[in-house]
Structures are given as structure tokens and as C-alpha cells.
Amino acid sequence: MLAVIKSYALEGIEGYPVDIEVDVQSGIPGFDIVGLPGSSIKEARNRVRSAIRNSSFDFMPRKVTVNLAPADTEKNGSAFDLPIAVGFLAGTEQIPDAALKDYVIIGELSLDGGVRRVNGILPLLISALMAGHKKFIVPRDNAKEASYILGAEVYALQTLSEVCSFLGGILDSKPVEHSEYSSDPGVNKYGIDLSDVKGQNAAKRALEIAVAGGHNLLMCGPPGAGKTMLAKCVPTIMPDMTFEEAIETTKIHSVAGCTDSEQGVITLRPFRTPHHTASLISMIGGGPNSKPGEVSLAHNGVLFLDEMPEYQSKTLETLRQPLEDGFITVTRIHRVIEYPAGFMLIASMNPCPCGYDGSRIKECTCTPLEKRRYKSRISGPLLDRIDIYADVDGVDYSDLKTGIPGENSAAVKARVEKARRIQRERFAGTLTHTNARMSNAQIKKFCTLTPGCDRLVEIAFDRFKLSARGVSRIIKTARTIADLRGGAEICETDIAEAIQYRVRETEA
Amino acid sequence: MNGKLGALVWMNRICGFATQKMQRLLAIAGDADIRRQFPSLYARVAQMMGSDTAGLMMQTCTDEELLNREFDLLARAGIRTISYADEEYPALLKEIPLPPLLLYCKGDISLMQTRCIGIVGSRDPSRYGLEVTELFSKTLAKCGLTIVSGLARGIDSTAHRAALEAGGKTIAVLGCGIDKIYPADNAPLYKKIEKDGLLISEYGPGVPASNFQFPERNRIISGLSEGVLVTEAGQKSGSLHTANNAVDQGRDLYVVPCNITSSRGFGSNMLIKKMPHCAVFSPDDVAERLGIHGYKEPVSAMQLDFIEEKLVAGLGYAELNFEQLLELTGLGASELNATLTKLELFGIIKKLDNNYYGV
Secondary structure, eight states: OEEEEEEEEEETTEEEEEEEEEEEESSSOEEEEESSBOHHHHTHHHHHHHHHHHTTOOOOOOEEEEEEESTTSOBOSSTTHHHHHHHHHHHTTSSOOTTGGGEEEOOEEOTTSBEEOOTTHHHHHHHHHHTTOOEEEEEGGGHHHHTTSTTOEEEEESBHHHHHHHHTTSSOOOOOOOOOOOOOTTOOOSSOOGGGSOSOHHHHHHHHHHHHHTOOEEEEOOTTSSHHHHHHHHHHHSOOOOHHHHHHHHHHHHHHTOOOTTTOSOOSOOEEOOOTTOOHHHHHEETTTTEEOHHHHTTTSEEEETTGGGSOHHHHHTTHHHHHHSEEEEEOSSOEEEEEOOOEEEEEEOSSSSSOTTOSSSOOOOOHHHHHHHHHTSOHHHHHTOOEEEEOOOOOHHHHHHOOOOOOHHHHHHHHHHHHHHHHHHTTTSSOOSGGGOOHHHHHHHOOBOHHHHHHHHHHHHHTTOOHHHHHHHHHHHHHHHHHHTOSSBOHHHHHHHHHTSOOOOOO | OOHHHHHHHIIIIISOOOHHHHHHHHHHHTTSOTTTTHHHHHHHHHHHHOHHHHHHHHHHTTOHHHHHHHHHHHHHTTOEEEETTSTTSOHHHHTSSSOOSEEEEEEOGGGGGSOEEEEEEOSSOOHHHHHHHHHHHHHHHHTTOEEEEOOOTTHHHHHHHHHHHTTOEEEEEESSOTTOOSSGGGHHHHHHHHHHSEEEESSOTTOOOOTTHHHHHHHHHHHHOSEEEEEEOOTTOHHHHHHHHHHHTTOEEEEOOOOTTOGGGHHHHHHHHHOGGGBOOSHHHHHHHTTOOOOOOOOOOOOOOHHHHHHHHHHHHSOEEHHHHHHHHOOOHHHHHHHHHHHHHTTSSEEOGGGEEEO
8 A cells, every 4th residue: 555745855954845655565575765865764764664663563574665756866864764654654554544644744763663853844844834834743852943933833742653643643732832032132141241351442342343244354463362252252242133044044053953952943143163174065065965064054143263374275265155145055966055154254363373473472483484374374365355354462461350341242232233223224125234245336325435534545545555445345344333333424533443454464 | 799798798697607706717817808818818717727617618708699699688688787897887896805797787777876875684583673674774765875785585675665665765686696586475576676776686697596695695785885784683694794794895884772682683782792883773873974964754744632642642652552542542442443543644653563553
């Protein structure tokens, strides 16, 4: 007898429907899975057999053929265990098949008949819901994640026998209660606050501007000056994630298998710090299963590259596309996948390999060649995508001890949110969200300079030998400074301040 | 082709002789044109340099075509050749022991007739060394002196660059072939000097840089100059060599005192210890000893407000970092940044490394 179960598989961060057809015939006993199963699916037969027996059902010796339709796309993962087992039981008439067509079933089986959590529940369910499916059976451990989807009737069950009783109408299970998204505004959940960083007012101000306008930031300073700590504070002053952002981010993290079953959706902005030995694939995504990489995991959050020149130059150069477009295209033999990658880049570096060039405390021991090599590791095109450059100096001990605590994150965050609101209104109806992503036409439209400002830019252009791109970066930054101030027009002090943050070209 | 020049180019480019050998050959020839008279000199040359070398010279001495091709090559590369007998040859350089007989030049050769001062120092200078170099080079260039240095990394490059930035003139004496850029990262500076200054070398095109040539080059730097200024030299710096040359050649030596706690200025301080009268404390000191008027920076016409005055005064006392300036001025980070930019734009202050500012 033939049973058909609806399930969903992942392609990037979207789901697509897979019909699991289980045909049970009499004949020489065997269990075949066809339809391009990956090795984790081929192994499903062993899990299914044990799970069925250990759930006190009968694994009858029959000729069983399982087809995963569409048969021409390669499938991976363990989410088909449960639908295959249910299909077998329906095919052998151990459970009634009347209710099956109403449900989309997703889940991995353990040998004892338990249902285990799978990755990517959120994107799978969202895609299925959009395709018109309403009822879902998912693992209990994925319940929290699934509960945020409005309009879905999700049944989260714990064992194969529960699933069978439920489908047979014996077990009366309630659908998972819908969870409201709340990001607890005003509560700092990051375990760090800007007021913990002593001194460093120049860098703090640079951070504020960078976050307010979505500008990429490069910090340069000796080891131990507090660059990493400052970077860690960035999420605390970023605006709270909206529901849409949270879902987008959770989708990616869910696919990558790094969500937390307690929490469900990700409410904190991601702060990703890939190590400098990170491979190209781990950074941009890909590999056999085309998993999202660090740039995508940092979507809506911060990608922090500590000691930027230590990264492989190839890895750094791949950041150019996501920095420009906000997404990354991963091309592999079997598929081309587009992952969102809208992150804010924060990079830090030392002034030289030993870290003490120009320091007042310690003498630098690097040769000129070493210094030049170190600096040349960050290519011009990459540097071009960095709007704000901040020098971070070491802190005096007296500052550490007695330093008056500066502003806390909440106060800065309030200003940032105000500036972001102004930007949202400004760019309403366009694809741009922040000042950093303004096109040239938008710069012309929104950043009119007074004659005074114009003169200032002109003097700076001559004196600091700026490039045309350098000028547009200064104007964009000045726009953000004006937004922070709440000013409609860019004034001279805004431009003057922005000029301080220009990227200082290293001397030839 | 000019007899003397032709003879020198023949010996240097075709026979491959350096200055010392050329001088010995010219001494043998006396007043005669060595190329034309070579057959009669053959025996003595063979005795001095061996018959192989003399034989080679014999083969090429009258080959006009070969020589013309060499001159063509030089002309096409834009290289001027000046022999010690030419009137363009700087008089001062003739006074030194073993002056270069043949100079390859690119750029404005009239600069060799101007008053020159050599500025030399470490290839791996401290920030202080660079700052001092910039100050002296800029000011002295503005006084009308031509800055002579060796286009090496560090102090040398900074001296050249500062002179050009101040709108002054500069001569770079290379320790490698005139067409070689060493170190290679000085290519932009090389091109700039070729355009606005003068590049000279004792070595013809194609000669690679090699260790022994740099000390030889140093004697030309001091030879061209009325005085040599050492801005920062470590214990084993090549610039000490230039300083010794200067003294041997009877030139003035000026040394800027360095930080006594840093090994980077050890050589400079040792020079001062040995020759205390060499110490100079400002560009005016140098100008005074050379008998020229010091250069006065025109007073900025910009009106400073109260806080800006305070800031500039504070920086005049010591270099301060951003945090200290916040405390000094009582401004917020945002206003302070704006103020600093304004003062920086008008050239009153400048930003240093690690968020420090100075005047």
C-alpha cells in the first residue's frame, strides 16, 4: 500500500516541499530510499527500523520503497526520519492514513522512538505556511522556535508513539501556544555596558556615529587599549531588533543549527568574532551542505574582525560583496544560494606588528619593511568601504582607577535610535536604510552643503589630499552626525568632526 | 663626441671601471686623449691591469659605433652625463678626495650650483627623528638651501619629501644605478624628485644596489654640501659614515641632540659628545652658521577663540592625547573633534599617532 507524507527540506534559508512516498509491497524484504538522499538520509532506514520496533510497532519484513519527490534535488539532513517512519506505519496499515494529508511532518528519530530536534524549523515552517499549509508536527524541542509563527497550528510531540496516537485521534494534543515577540526594551542583556569602558571618549563617540549611520569602523591602537571591549559594546547601543529582523536572523541561525531550544528566536543582535585563522568557507558560507558563514550569522548585527591584518587576504577580499550588497551568493556545483549578510563591520588593528608604533609607553621594535607589509595587508578596496577610522590609545592607570564612569549604553542607544528614526523617514520607500548606504544621487539629494561647509571640504581636500571617495565618506559621516544632533542641515562643525574620522592613508 | 666625456663613458660603461681605476688610467694618460692614444699606452696599462683587461680595452677603444650607441641609450633614458671637467660639475665636489669623475643625472642639473646642505639619518627612525627631520628640512628648504640626501628609507626620504612639500629643492644621491629605484617603495618619491629636483649617481643605468656602494655614495652627499646635518643616527647608522666624511672633507657638521633613553639616537649623541660644537637646536642655528637669514613662518591670520587659544597653548607645552584635551578644554568629544579639525586644517596643530596631538 502507498502512503504519502508531506514534509519540507531546506534550500539556503528557504524551505521547499518534499513529498515522501512510502510504498509497501509483498516480495523479497528490503528497504530502499530513492530521490537523491544524502548519506544522513540513507542511514535513516536503520533509525526508522529501531524506532519502530522500540515503539512497540511491527517492522514487518516487506519490500519497502521510499521516494523523496522531487526526485532530482539532492536532500540532506535527518528531518525526514519521522515522516518516513509514519509513512511506513501507514503503508503497513498500523495507523490510519486519513489524517496524514493535513499535516506537514518534520523530525529526526532516535533509536528508542523519541523525536529529536532538527535545524531550520523556522524557515521550513514559514515557507510551508506561505505555501498554504496550516498544520505541522514538529519535535518538542523545536516548539519554542515554531511558536513565533503566527497562523501556524503546530503540534510539538516527543515520541513516535505520541505522533501515531495523535494521528490516530487517540491522543488529544493541543497546538503550541503562540509566543509574542518581545525584545524587552531598555534592558541590557549583553553583560557589558559602555560605561564599563573607562576613558576612550574619542573612540566612544566614533562608535556612536558608526552605529547611528551603519558605518563600518576601523579601530587602531596598541594591544590592550580596549578595542575589543569597545567592539563588544556595540550591540548594546544598537537599536533593538524588530520582529522581522529577529525572524531573519533566527532563520539563518536555525539553518546553521545554532539556535537555543529554550529561547526560540534570537532577540539579541549577533556579535560574531571569527578567529583570524577562519577559512574562506567558514567566513562566507558553503561547504557540502552550503551552510551560512560568519558574514550571514552576523546579519543584523556586528562582524568583528580583531587584528584585521592577521586574516588571510583572500578571506578579507571576499567581504567586499557582502559589504556592498548586504548579501552573499554562495555558488556550488549543486546549487546557488543567496544568504543575507547585512552586517556592520568593526575591525581592529595594531599600528604595527609589535603593536607599539607611535606609543608613548613602549618602543616599537618593527622594521620599516615589517610595518609596511603589515599595513598593506588591508587592501585599498576594503579600506574604501570603511567610513570611520578611530585611534584608540592606551588608558592611564589613574583613569582606570578613578575614572568617572562615562555615559551608559542606554543613553547612547536612545540617541542612536533617534538618528535611525530620522534615517528611516528620509529613506522611506527606497532600498537604503542607513546613511552609510546612500548612493551618490542620494548624497546629492539629502546632503546639501552650505557654502561654509563646502569651503571646509575644499580646504581639507587640498590639505589632506583626499580622494573623491574620501570626500563622499566624509559627507556621509557628517550627515549621520547631523542626524544625531537632530539637525536638518549639515553644518560646519558636523563636517569638521567628520574630517577627524577620515581614514588616514598610510604614507608610501 | 667630447673627448673627456667620451673617454669616461667608454671606461665606465664599456670597460666597466669604477672611479678609482678610471683615475689611475687617466693619470697614466696625462693630458692625452686616452681613447685615441690607447695603443701607445697599451704596454703600461697591461703591466698595471693585466693583459686581458688591456686587450679588451684595445679592442673597444676606437669603436665609435659602440660608444655612440651607449650615448644614445643614455639620451633616450633621459640621463645626462657630467664629467669632472664640465662646467656643470659642482666646484665643491671637486675638493674632496677621490671625487666622482662621471656623474649620471636626471632632473634639474642647475641645482648642483646652488647652496646645498646634506640631511642624513637612520633608516629606522623614531617619531622624534622624523619630526626633527621634517622641521629642519622644511625650514632650511624655505631658506633657499637645496636639501641633499640619499633616498634611503626613514630620515632620507622624509628629508626629501619635506623639502618638496615646502616648495624647496632637493638632490637625491643614489647608491645604485641612476635608473634603479632602491628601496622600491620610494618609487613615487623618485618620480617626484626627477620632476622637481635632481637625482644623481656615480653608477650608470642597470647597476644594482650593493652594500659597498652606499658608503661611496655618502662621500658625494657630504661632498656636494656645505654642511651635513645628522637628525637621528643609531649606534651603527650609515649616516655616521657620512658625518665622518663631512669632517674629513672639511665640511660643517650639525647634529641634533636625541633622546638619551632611546637607542635610536645613540649615534647622534655620541657625535655630540665627541664634537660638542656640532650640536644644533633649531633650524635657525644651522642657518646662522651658514650665514643666511633664518626663515620666519608668517603668523597665522586666523582668529582663535578662547578655547582654541587654550588648546594651542596647551599643546605648545606638551603633546597631549584626546582625553587630556577633553579635560583641558572642557568640551565634549564631538565639539573637540570639530575644533581639532579646524586647527588642523589651518596647519596650526597636527594629529600624531595614537590619538595624540601636537603643534
